[in-house]
Amino acid sequence: xxxxxxxxxxxxxxxxxxxxxxxxxxxxxxxxxxxxxxxxxxxxxxxxxxxxxxxxxxxxxxxxxxxxxxxxxxxxxxxxxxxxxxxxxxxxxxxxxxxxxxxxxxxxxxxxxxxxxxxxxxxxxxxxxxxxxxxxxxxxxxxxxxxxxxxxxxxxxxxxxxxxxxxxxxxxxxxxxxxxxxxxxxxxxxxxxxxxxxxxxxxxxxxxxxxxxxxxxxxxxxxxxxxxxxxxxxxxxxxxxxxxxxxxxxxxxxxxxxxxxxxxxxxxxxxxxxxxxxxxxxxxxxxxxxxxxxxxxxxxxxxxxxxxxxxxxxxxxxxxxxxxxxxxxxxxxxxxxxxxxxxxxxxxxxxxxxxxxxxxxxxxxxxxxxxxxxxxxxxxxxxxxxxxxxxxxxxxxxxxxxxxxxxxxxxxxxxxxxxxxxxxxxxxxxxxxxxxxxxxxxxxxxxxxxxxxxxxxxxxxxxxxxxxxxxxxxxxxxxxxxx
Amino acid sequence: xxxxxxxxxxxxxxxxxxxxxxxxxxxxxxxxxxxxxxxxxxxxxxxxxxxxxxxxxxxxxxxxxxxxxxxxxxxxxxxxxxxxxxxxxxxxxxxxxxxxxxxxxxxxxxxxxxxxxxxxxxxxxxxxxxxxxxxxxxxxxxxxxxxxxxxxxxxxxxxxxxxxxxxxxxxxxxxxxxxxxxxxxxxxxxxxxxxxxxxxxxxxxxxxxxxxxxxxxxxxxxxxxxxxxxxxxxxxxxxxxxxxxxxxxxxxxxxxxxxxxxxxxxxxxxxxxxxxxxxxxxxxxxxxxxxxxxxxxxxxxxxxxxxxxxxxxxxxxxxxxxxxxxxxx
Numbered sequence: 001x002x003x004x005x006x007x008x009x010x011x012x013x014x015x016x017x018x019x020x021x022x023x024x025x026x027x028x029x030x031x032x033x034x035x036x037x038x039x040x041x042x043x044x045x046x047x048x049x050x051x052x053x054x055x056x057x058x059x060x061x062x063x064x065x066x067x068x069x070x071x072x073x074x075x076x077x078x079x080x081x082x083x084x085x086x087x088x089x090x091x092x093x094x095x096x097x098x099x100x101x102x103x104x105x106x107x108x109x110x111x112x113x114x115x116x117x118x119x120x121x122x123x124x125x126x127x128x129x130x131x132x133x134x135x136x137x138x139x140x141x142x143x144x145x146x147x148x149x150x151x152x153x154x155x156x157x158x159x160x161x162x163x164x165x166x167x168x169x170x171x172x173x174x175x176x177x178x179x180x181x182x183x184x185x186x187x188x189x190x191x192x193x194x195x196x197x198x199x200x201x202x203x204x205x206x207x208x209x210x211x212x213x214x215x216x217x218x219x220x221x222x223x224x225x226x227x228x229x230x231x232x233x234x235x236x237x238x239x240x241x242x243x244x245x246x247x248x249x250x251x252x253x254x255x256x257x258x259x260x261x262x263x264x265x266x267x268x269x270x271x272x273x274x275x276x277x278x279x280x281x282x283x284x285x286x287x288x289x290x291x292x293x294x295x296x297x298x299x300x301x302x303x304x305x306x307x308x309x310x311x312x313x314x315x316x317x318x319x320x321x322x323x324x325x326x327x328x329x330x331x332x333x334x335x336x337x338x339x340x341x342x343x344x345x346x347x348x349x350x351x352x353x354x355x356x357x358x359x360x361x362x363x364x365x366x367x368x369x370x371x372x373x374x375x376x377x378x379x380x381x382x383x384x385x386x387x388x389x390x391x392x393x394x395x396x397x398x399x400x401x402x403x404x405x406x407x408x409x410x411x412x413x414x415x416x417x418x419x420x421x422x423x424x425x426x427x428x429x430x431x432x433x434x435x436x437x438x439x440x441x442x443x444x445x446x447x448x449x450x451x452x453x454x455x456x457x458x459x460x461x462x463x464x465x466x467x468x469x470x471x472x473x474x475x476x477x478x479x480x481x482x483x
Numbered sequence: 484x485x486x487x488x489x490x491x492x493x494x495x496x497x498x499x500x501x502x503x504x505x506x507x508x509x510x511x512x513x514x515x516x517x518x519x520x521x522x523x524x525x526x527x528x529x530x531x532x533x534x535x536x537x538x539x540x541x542x543x544x545x546x547x548x549x550x551x552x553x554x555x556x557x558x559x560x561x562x563x564x565x566x567x568x569x570x571x572x573x574x575x576x577x578x579x580x581x582x583x584x585x586x587x588x589x590x591x592x593x594x595x596x597x598x599x600x601x602x603x604x605x606x607x608x609x610x611x612x613x614x615x616x617x618x619x620x621x622x623x624x625x626x627x628x629x630x631x632x633x634x635x636x637x638x639x640x641x642x643x644x645x646x647x648x649x650x651x652x653x654x655x656x657x658x659x660x661x662x663x664x665x666x667x668x669x670x671x672x673x674x675x676x677x678x679x680x681x682x683x684x685x686x687x688x689x690x691x692x693x694x695x696x697x698x699x700x701x702x703x704x705x706x707x708x709x710x711x712x713x714x715x716x717x718x719x720x721x722x723x724x725x726x727x728x729x730x731x732x733x734x735x736x737x738x739x740x741x742x743x744x745x746x747x748x749x750x751x752x753x754x755x756x757x758x759x760x761x762x763x764x765x766x767x768x769x770x771x772x773x774x775x776x777x778x779x780x781x782x783x784x785x786x787x788x789x790x791x792x793x794x795x796x797x798x799x800x801x802x803x804x805x806x807x808x809x810x811x812x
Contacts (some may be wrong), residue, residue, distance in 0.1 A: 021599060024596050025600070482553055
């Protein structure tokens, strides 16, 4: 064929294949990534990490290097790196170490430094495409500017996705081979990293379109990231402080038997106008901005949910000035946590064999020996009788005369003097003592029960929506640029 | 805001009517008018040259036609479709001035990318790319990264990407810029072959000699207005001078011819005479009769360069004169 001859006889009705256009855009994005110097360096580091997981195995009784050629006990191995041995031990030593390493390399290192490097490496993708000479050539083709902008966004995601897949899958397989330990839930770290970077890349795309400068894009993307972390951190601390004030007020009200102290007045009502405005702005930004800080929490939540480790705070029970936290596990069992951190598990309280088909209540009391006793009724009849017993006990002024079997015994007869309804404290009013904001968030960040501010579903969807809006704004801007 | 007031003329490849474009400067800046009512029509299969000094509005017009610039008024059509639409660019190829191809791709990958963006399938491109690389002499360097290319190689790959999808109209903005003489000759050859195959070519160049060699029609544009348009012959009028190149008798020739025609002058290789066409035979007879051997006889035309300079200078004078009069008034 002569190159200058026309083989296409259908020029008057050109049949452009959209599929060919999208294939070309995706392939171009991929080629741009694999040619990138930072990508090559990061890939080298990731492969090194993966290789180490294959050659260093953490076994129950010690560390094996090169598939057993060298063996060290944990004390000896950790001592080499200057760590004192003592914490690690027991039946799950290798599991503990492998999980710690996995968390270090995915959540801590990749989620912070890795994402920062990826932002640095990809922030020039769009600005460079928008430079004169480059944009003229590309935009003169019969392809929309929106598709070209999305292709650069896609290139950024390919950048991180390739590294993430190699890192997460590689480490998973490496530890499976060398340490004999597999934890499929670890694989959720991959989507988490890609989700986090999808948000950052949306900022990068937005600023790239607005400024058309690589340096400005990089700086503004990093500032936006930190801004989001700052807004959500600030919002969380504000919520945390307000919550504690509310709990203190509630406790004071109960302690001094003075309902005026247990006011329902929101702390925000007492702010001056300036602080109220600042509070409103922080609140608004929290809901509007992508929530980069929630990525790790989301992954943990998904992981725990899928592997049945999730527990939901049902409420608290004040018993003899002790606040007991009552959680419900994914399998329906109750877990009661004492102030000293000790936990007690009670059987599945979700039954379909009873008339209502709903959740059966957990009855609690402090036994004569001071230990916690619990009882879950096996039928509606049991439940009614339990409540009658409790009411009788209350009427008799008694709270400690046991007359039945304790928790865990499904054949229990009559539980005496069980928790009075007034002793039940809703989750919002439980005093968690020295709890920090991160734990405060972690405890409230649960499916279905949280309000909007803490809802993982809202966090996920609103972050995706905000990111989509940023990309759409970038497309809007690029469509209006004259080259 | 763009406006379309009239319907396109059938069978024209490119049509522009009363095209105006003002670049704004800042929020309240007045800016400047890059195009001031330009109208032109290009028929299929012609090589069309656009000439003008820097800032004349040449590139602006191409960018409007390709949808790269907005905010214009008037009518602009490509293949009867309103300019700016993605579909109107399906049959158009473009080699921008100072283009920058993706540096992370090889020459072959550049062809695959731009062919794909034009909707051509990988299998179709697989056949076409080697032939096209060969046509622009880039087979050897096709698998090297573009960032390793010389300016000339980048220009040749740039031309190839403009041709990859078999366009019916090609805009070439300074196509021989940075290309060595051999490369330029190659590009001229490619343009000639494309014209033979009925492709319409729109060239924007400062190299007037090349425009003169390659183009069927030329438009001279300055300050956003068309000064003159027509064929090369229209723009390079006969000067009334005829040049005689002589093999011998240089010393006798002037004396022989002077009585026959006016304005004879001796040149290093013969004579130049101001004369009417019918007087040519008499001069040839006189020279041949005196045994003087004639190598060539050619009427002298005004060069495109001098024609272009005359037009632009005259326009400058007219504009500055009008400004002075306006100021005096």
